[in-house]
């Protein structure tokens with residue numbers, strides 16, 4: 001089994017447990033620190049780790065029974081090339097199963113963040129260009145695009161299922177949770193917001209973090 005964009009390896013470890021004994025799992029990630037963290041974290045399972053770009057890495061041909069990915073398929077520079085490379089690495093009849101974001105307008109958390117950013121920038125008369133709905137991590141959010149992309153990259157019997165899960169932000173009780181909430185707000189649009197409207201962002205952060213230290217978040 002191959003885990004694409006495995007990060008620090010949560011799904012790779014679960015896969016290794018699932019195929020034990022007898023199966024073999026490989027995790028590939030473009031970021032060396034992620035693979036280093038995975039190696040450090042998961043020592044009790046026999047996993048092959050690769051630092052490499054899954055878009056072009058010379059994976060063994062016709063090798064994998066299953067290719068999985070937990071939020072790791074949406075970052076390729078050239079999607080067609082990447083999914084063709086994965087199709088080449090899959091054995092005939094092998095499966096590719098991945099979970100990706102839909103377009104950001106379908107996720108209430110991101111809708112909320114984008115609306116907040118939009119309203120604030122408008123109020124401050126700061127000009128901005130809104131990114132397309134499938135920009136960045138939402139690049140595989142359109143079902144018809146994904147169906148066509150996979151079909152043209154050598155995959156067949158394509159099924160797309162919408163799954164809804166609650167996404168919770170940490171509670172406020174401990175400083176660790178506050179840091180987690182601050183980190184969360186630094187993702188994506190909120191990060192852009194904090195870079196363009198520093199004063200407002202700092203006020204927001206002070207509300208989140210009573211021990212606010214401005215330099216900590218630069």
Ligand SMILES: C[S@@+](CC[C@H](N)C(=O)[O-])C[C@H]1O[C@@H](n2cnc3c(N)ncnc32)[C@H](O)[C@@H]1O
Pocket residue numbers: 004005006007008009010011028029030031034052053054055069070071072073075076077
């Ligand atoms: C959102 S993280 C998901 C990590 C992991 N699957 C998890 O569930 O925690 C996306 C991962 O994809 C990796 N990635 C991005 N582009 C990649 C590429 N072209 N080839 C391999 N890995 C890639 C990133 O380095 C990152 O670790």
